[in-house]
Amino acid sequence: MQSPNLADLLSSLSSHEDAGRKMAAFKLQSLINDPSFAEHFVLAGGLPLLRSLILESTGNTLAYSLASFARLLEVDQGWEAVDDRVVVELVVCQPLVNILRGAMAILVSIVSRPFHADRSSQVITPDNAGGFQALKPAIAIYPQFLEMLVTRLSSADHALCANALQLINSLMRDAITNDNETEWPKFIKRIQDLGVIKAVYVLMQSSALQDLAHPLLEFQALTKILLRRWRDVPVDLLKPEHRRTIKAVHLSSNPEKPPQQEDRNGASKPKHNPYKWRRLGFTAENPEPDFADMGFLGMMDLSDYVRKHQDEFQRILLEQSVSLEQTRCPLARASLTITAILFEHFEVDRMDLEDSKSYLALESRTNFDKVFKPLLLHWGRLHVAGLHAFLRLWKATGAETDDFPKIVELVRILVESVVGGADRTTGIEEIEKEMASFEYSKLRELQMELLELTYEDVWGPHLRGAKDELRGEGLQFVKEQRIRCLLAGAWFPNGATYSDQETGGPVTESSLLRSGPESYRYIRLSDSRKHLHWGDFDEKEEQTPSTASLPGKIDLSIVSSVASNVTANDRSSIKSDSTLKELPHDKFTTTKITIHGYLPKSRGGRDGHSRTSSKTSSARSGSKESVLLTFQPQSHSAASEWLDGLLMLLDQQPITTETNKLINLISDYGLKVRLLNVRFNDDEGIVEGLDGMDGPQIPSRDGLDEDYYYEI
Template identity: 50%
Template sequence: MDQADIPALLSRLASDEDAARKMAVFKLQSSINDPSFADVFISSGGLIILRRLIMSTGGNTLAYSLQSLSRLLEVDMGWDIFEGPSASDLVERVVELIVTNPLVNILRGAMSILVALVSHSQSTSTSGHAPITFGFRALKPAVAVYPQFFDLVIQQLHSADHALCANALMLINALIRDAVSSEPNENAKAGATEEWPKFIRRLQDLGLIKAVYNLMQSSALQDLAHPLLEFQSLTKVLLQKWRQVQVDVERPEHRRALKGLHLASAPNRDHVNGLGKIEELQESGKKGSRRHNPEKWRRLGFETESPAAEFGNAGFLGLMDLADFVRKNEDGFQKLLLEQSTKPLHERCPIARSSLAVTLILYEHFDCDRSEMEDLREYQLSDGKQQDKLFRPLLLQWSRLHTAGLNAFFKLWRSTGADQDDFEKVSELVRILVDQVIGQAGRSKDVQEVEEDLVEYDFGRLRELQMELLELSFDDQWGQHLYKVRESLNQEALTFIKEQRIRCLLQGSWFAKPVPRKDSQGTGTQSRRAANGTLWRYAKLSHNRRYLHYADFALRSTMDPNLDALSEKIDLREVSSVASNVFVPSTEAGADGNNSTKITIFGYAKGEVAKLKDLGQLKEDPLLTLHPMTHSLASEWLDGLLMLLGQAPITAETNKLIKLVKDYGMKIRLLNVRMEATYAGPPEGAGVVPSREGLNDDYWYEI
């Protein structure tokens, strides 16, 4: 619309005819986000007319008016509409519409206006009047009139209209951001009473978390991506804030939480080891003086009797998590304390310390210190499945994850037989467990499944993951050193398995001797023995490892024959190659001789090498054929012969054994290194350029 048409437009907006007003405001909403148009509109008194429309009309005229004001605020103009004595009436009117009006197009515009109002920073009007009130303070008077406001805004998160749902979530985000940022961090140290935790709890009690969690798992994710990502970032901000608040027994809320822990532990229950004695009144000069149990807090898993100081790293967030766990699992908490009290002191699982450890593990896992701008930038640069992974609905289930993680901690403590000195090792296992279960969980995975996976995860697999991670970590920092270690271990493993395989040859083995196919009658064992003479072959390596002795037998004796009983032998120096069909496990055969697996030893006839000048004319002849009865025996003899001849093993079974020995060697070496060494930084002073103070250019090299 041309700026010259503005006077006529204003005239129609001020008309008493609803049809004229509706058409005019419909055109206005499409032009008002042009700054040059908006400037003339405002200077011509348009804000007064627009305000009147919002206050007095309904239906589409009202919807277009709200949309026009919303778009005007988007270009950061028209804020003067909220100044003056009647400003509160306008805000109250918008709040009233959200509470009482069922029309979606009106609700969208009203919420959009409040998002802008709450998000806008405090400023002074250009006319020099008193500062305009923005933020949540601007809504307080209206919310006092309509206390159901927050409940109805959160209800809109269940709306089938995605645009309305997005506007409602943006309004909640703006309110949370304003509540958190309006109070300086000094309050956390000074011990002042913050309003933001009360406000957040009020929203949570109205079902905010569940509603956003469902949205984050729904198919509407793309339409709500930005407000959902903002809410996720604000959740991290809240966790940061709670962690920054230091636990202080002088603060009523903190004192109540600590007292609740103590009372929930059933302090008057007599424990088996005598540390939980009944707290009783003692007559010690003053009537009614109380002597407390000297292990009051240590029996709960604190290291000292001053629990507040032990929340230093986790802050009030750690106290909230522990108190929440105890409140929801009071019976289990008391049973756990009783169970631990029957054990020696050094074997008890410190419940409070474990809870704090799980809190910090979750905090690091969700990268709660990551800035919101980083999250938004990563979302803009990613696409498809990568964008989907940026949304972490499980973050909103913090309390349930903490409880499940803590129960997993207790289970690992029991299953590993840990004691107090192993606390950090168990914590590291829980860290890996959280990364594996929560980190690998898809966006739509239900939190109940995650809880079950945390507690039921296979401990053996967890240890394997720990070793793999250790190895990867070592690779990053000590790659060259590890390469040499692996090479060394590979040679050691190869030598070890070579010796094992050759010892199998030195021990000797029985082999089947297949019966030639004949058309004669009778296929029984006795008939075949009569037809062929012998059914068994026994082979054994000589002690000096130079000759392979063998002989054929009609019967397999219970005592293995010695070398003197083996009439035939092969000089291994004359062996040229060993061939076999041993590649994959075949069905193990018995003594009936039907096994098709065979090993053939080839060699050159004596004196042939000396006679022929062209070695290419040499012809290999089979010297001996062996028919192993099992695949394991075939692997032992084939690879044993090859390694004896200085060749590499070829069967999968032998190579698997070599890898197994090498891996165990690596694990033993890794387990001998402390965990701190894995992540240790450079030594002190590394990378510092030496000072040249006091030196001149007169230098020389010693050769």
């Protein structure tokens, strides 16, 4: 339904008063967004009025009119009134930011017109052509248009920057899509020469990223499309441009003048050099097959390196000419390899659909560092830095021709580490410096870590299951060993090294300065492993006391907890449900172990420790936890044996470092022994991709004796 304000609006647009026209143009900006209103506006004759306003007005009135016309084009109305020359003239000549915004928005619609969703059924003729072709006549009149457009990317107004970059994106996309193979590279080179790469790189690293996110991300996607297009152009040395490029690389190498030979007619001509292209690092004397993977992109990167580092290029070739052939680094192959590594690192082959998902990620405004890759714009400098790193690693490792794949892997890791680890604000100069100074030893460490992660991914589930099984076996083995220590019994000193047993106080300096032990305590686990027998003696006896001769007896079923300072430095290994209790840890920490429990109600007898209840529940009901026994091993090793032995008897996990190290050592040895039994042709399929292949030859033991050992 027609808006009731439309007639008044049209009347104001045709008014002779500037204030009336300005207000009408201002209101039209918001109203024109409605497709229904836009259609009625055109049918009511508003389009000629708006066009006249653009041609005749200035200042804010012109800015409002341009914005209204741009929005009218967005709803696919008003195309018959478009004047490309006028809009291009405004972009070139107008200094006001608000006017430039509207003018560039109109040009974006014009350039994007062939891809408008609603115009798929409309025939595009030269009179209504869109894309870059529509602007070419106007740009011919104003050749400074592209330069002014790139200059706008440095504007302090973010909206103007966004509009300018959006227009550049539209021109690039149209050129790549619609121009022929020889035209679009010329246009791309032209805008790059004007500094568009540097300007966009600065914007990507700026703090204004949020206002420019979408056009910047589109420019990044277009950069990938460009790289992909160049990669997809096959190198054909029959093409003049390709032949000139590869010839320039050869001439830049400062080749020796070939000897002359006479033809059948007696005229002298250069003799063919059988090592012309292999000298530069190509695989064979026909360089074309080496470009099969990276296409014209690989040739461009090689050519740029040679052109910008010609002296270095000649020096390297001169040095290699006096060295053995197998020690020479193949420069051309190395250059093409760096191109492939960068191509893979930046995921240039990723489809536009996946890039479009990044737009959705920007809505959170927290993914900028993940989505934006400013270093992609410095492809050429990254290629040179990678090639320099390749040459440096080749020399540092003393590599030979057969080692080429190994250096490739090292450089790939270097790129992933340095370039992949850089954040959005890291400058290209920092990247170049880090790649030039990255140590080979650190690179090898990274390589081994990645290799370990790779094996973990492939073998992880199998190894984890084997490790868990072997750790359980190791735990049972150590448990038996620790309990056997308790079954064997041991002497422990009383007196000087103990705290006050009556008060349970800590060890003091005075107690540490006392003379030797006043007595000894002997403790042994019963053969049934259910009772702990102990007794005090004035001195050690040569014969170990029998269990029957020990007066003290503790039923392990009434033991509630074990307290010790042995694990004071290893608290992280203590579980929340452990029966272990820790004593205060200070400079007087000892290896004292205290056993707590619930004594049953006494029915007589001189020693409550020797009387226990048959059932733990009855012993603990209504009883107060008491100290059943204290003793102090004379070394941490002995303390570990007795503390963990007691805990294991109580079905608790061991907690001392010594015991856990022993368990891990046993399980690791067990795993290595099992791995020694893995054969090349096992049916388990551990070695993948080798079906149908003969296994490696098993070494013969002829002439060997048994004087050998395994280093594990």
